[in-house]
Amino acid sequence: MATEKCRILYVDDEPAYCRLFSRSMADDDRFIIRTAAHGEEALSILRTEPHEIVLTDLLMPRMDGLTLLEEVKRLWPEVFVLILTGVDSADKAVKAMKSGAYDYILKPLDIDMIRRQLGKILQHRQLLKETPQPVGDTFRFENMVGKDQVMFELYEKIQQVAQSNATVLITGESGTGKELIAEAIHARSRRRDKPFVRVNCAALTETLINSTLFGHERGAFTGAMARKAGFFEVASGGTIFLDEIGDIPIQTQVALLRVLEMGSFQRVGGTETIKVDVRVICATNQDLSAAVKEKTFREDLYYRINVVSLHGPSLRSRKSDIPLLANFFFEMYRRKSEKRISGISGAAMAMLCEYSWPGNVRQLANVIEHSVIFCQGRQILPDHLPKELHQEPHTDFLLTLHDSSLSSAEATLIRAVLEEHDWHLTQSAEALGVARGTLYSKMERHHIMKPSLFHHRPILNTDI
Ligand SMILES: Nc1ncnc2c1ncn2[C@@H]1O[C@H](COP(=O)(O)OP(=O)(O)OP(=O)(O)O)[C@@H](O)[C@H]1O
Ligand SMILES: [Mg+2]
Structure with a gap:
């Protein structure tokens, strides 16, 4: 099935550029091209005929590119707007980025670079289109949503681990879905029809944790009115999920080690040895190996629970x-x-x-x-x-420029902004919308320095 074509409106007061663009893109059947001579004409076209991408020059009679950008973003926020700019109006490119332009392209027209940018937009659009309804089996694994490569690798590991009875340690930053991973392992295992019991170890006091996990006999401690089964008994035949395992006290670690080694335990205050068939999954967002070094976590227990480890990837990494x-x-x-x-x-x-x-x-x-x-x-x-x-500095528009032609466009832009601000680093960084340190390291990378007869290092008017 052919994918739907993407409509591009090219806006430029220079008819020769309009012709050049239309002609160069004519052989690319992913796009349909229309042109307009200024912002007003562009808006009237967009009103009757929706376009997915607007590629616009900045300086034009009647309505300039910045005004057009603002209007388009107000009326049709989903339209991608690319800005064409000369080096002499680099400050306007920066302003355009802040008003929601997708990116800027330096003139003179470089069709290959424009094609690359358009390709990027097509990919981006594809991602945006993927709403949850089409989230079929491919993007979803049990309750986990994700289709990044790292997630597919994780799904595969879960599938393998689920077939075994091995103890699993799930690591990962807070909020990465460690609990969902544990549930998925259980749901895909032969224990799926038996209980899945979650214990939040961090929420239990030192006195409560042993009786919660292993149960207690009547009269084992004040308030123990009757014999009570612990979570290990409740989870019998199923899976116990020990969340925040890094927080369990040392004395409980000993008892846990025994369950893992012998498959048996005693209730608090009891002498009877109870055998259970429970699969153990642990999770932590702490660095357990560091806790082992500091002797707050038993090394033997660490190796026991770390037979198989799975990692919940940070959102940043996917x-x-x-x-x-x-x-x-x-x-x-x-x-x-x-x-x-x-x-x-x-x-x-x-x-x-x-x-x-x-x-x-x-x-x-x-x-x-x-x-x-x-x-x-x-x-x-x-x-x-x-x-x-x-509040986070808007880094992407400069930092994504990796390939060489883009990188030279970046250097040109940075130089232009610095010159305009009389090489004042703080002001230039602000105009570019990046942190001052980022600007400095970019200047080093591009060997940009203030022209000077006497100095060989970047000379900057800083405010410190
Ligand atoms: N891949 C995912 N797909 C859908 N929802 C997710 C995914 N990952 C996490 N979530 C959701 O994010 C929230 C946090 O997930 P979860 O409780 O599993 O994180 P955690 O790694 O255990 O964090 P913490 O270490 O803070 O306990 C939950 O509401 C969960 O449903
Ligand atoms: Mg959790």
Whole structure:
């Protein structure tokens, strides 16, 4: 089945450029090209004929590129806008990026570079289209959503581990889905019809934890009115999930080691040896090997539970899953709120994709819930996202430029902005929308320095 063609509106007051662009793209059957001579004409075309991409020059009569960009983003936030700019108007390119342009391209027209940018947009669009309904078996593994390479590797490992009875240690930062991994192992194992019992070790006091895990006999301690079964008995035949294992006290570690080695334990205050068939899965977001070195975690227990280890990847390390997850949570919270919001705008999605997500998937879910609550209109816009997403320096537009032609465009832009700001580092970094340190390291990488007869190192007007 042929994929739908993508419509590009090329806006430039120079007819020769319009012709050049149309002609160079004519053989590319992924796109349909139209041209307009200025912003006003572009808007009137867009009103009657939707386009997916707008590629616009900046300086034009009637309506310039920046105004056109702002109008397009206001009326159709999902449209991707690429800006064409001369080196002399680099500051405007920066402004355009801040107003939601997808990227900028330096003039003169370099068709190969434009094609690459357009290819990137097509990929991006593909990701954005993947809403949760089509999340078929390929993107979903039990309750886990994700189709990044690292997730497929994880699914495969879970599938293998589930066939065995080995003790598993799940590591990973907070919010990476460690609990879902444990559930998936159980659900895919032959124990699936038996209990899955989760114990949050961090929530139990030192006195309670042993009796919770192993049960107690009547009169074992004050308040033990009757004999009680512990979670290991409750989980019999199934799986016990010891969450936050790094927090269990040393005396419980000894008892746990015994269960893992002999498959048996005694209730608190009891003498009877109880045998159980329970699969143990542990999880932690601490560095257990460091805890072993510090002697807060027994080394023998560490090796026992670490027979097989699985890692929940951080969201940062699987950025390609952000649109999929964002749409998944969007659908979930939209249904709950019963609001009539159609989706997440391209600009808001771009911000979600660029954020570093220290709280991983849990934080993403919270952010989407927040934005659904604060959304007034048809779409989630950048304004509806919580403030932490606005505070992070907008790094992507400079930092994604890796290949060499883009890298030289980056150097040109940086030099232009520095010159304009009289080589003032803080001001230039601000104009570029990056941290001062980032700008400095980029200057070093591109060997950019202030022209000077006497100095060989970058000379900068800094404010310190
Ligand atoms: N791949 C995923 N797909 C869908 N939802 C996910 C995914 N990963 C995590 N979540 C959701 O994110 C939240 C946090 O997941 P979970 O509790 O499993 O994290 P965790 O790694 O155990 O974190 P912590 O160390 O803080 O306990 C849950 O609501 C979970 O459903
Ligand atoms: Mg957890």
